[in-house]
Amino acid sequence: MDMKIDSDDFVFLPLGGSGEIGMNANLYHYKGRWLMVDLGISFPDESMPGVDVVLPDLRFIEARKDKLEAIILTHAHEDHFGAVPYLWKRLGVPVYGTAFTLALLHRKLAESRLDYKIPLHELDFNITYDFGPLSVELVQLTHSVPDPAALVLRSDKGTVLHTGDWKFDETPMLGEDTDRDKTTPDW
Incomplete structure (x- = not known):
């Protein structure tokens, strides 16, 4: 894929997961730097015998x-x-x-018996982190797994809310309720 992207362009480029279920891998670009959000798999259908993922x-x-x-993961699915x-x-x-x-x-990596170490770094909600020219804040969501996060990506070109999967659940069985103040744009 050869595409011309100017350094100052704020770009969203899905490599998977947009317009399909599964295989989420999304890129954001700004000032010559990239940030990946999620790196997921999909499962084969009946036309792919012998394929596991x-x-x-x-x-x-x-x-x-x-x-x-970096790669930032929105949740554990x-x-x-x-x-x-x-x-x-x-x-x-x-x-x-x-x-x-x-x-x-970490458990998944241990089960895989991988012979390399992946640097894993914990992020907290409601704190702004810098990844090159983009700043990222994790926002609490509700979903069917604990600690799902939306990402608020900020640049001097604008702000994007990247949600991954979520639902509004007034009484979540796991974790906190969705932070509706942070998911409602006021930017």
């Missing part, structure tokens, strides 16, 4: 991996974090997520 095509970002800041054991070695950047997401990922 379907992975996103990372050739675009692999060719630019020296400009990739296979379609959002399941490709990390398969594809991380091709990118080699730190992986960030909430405590619960990283705990499940």
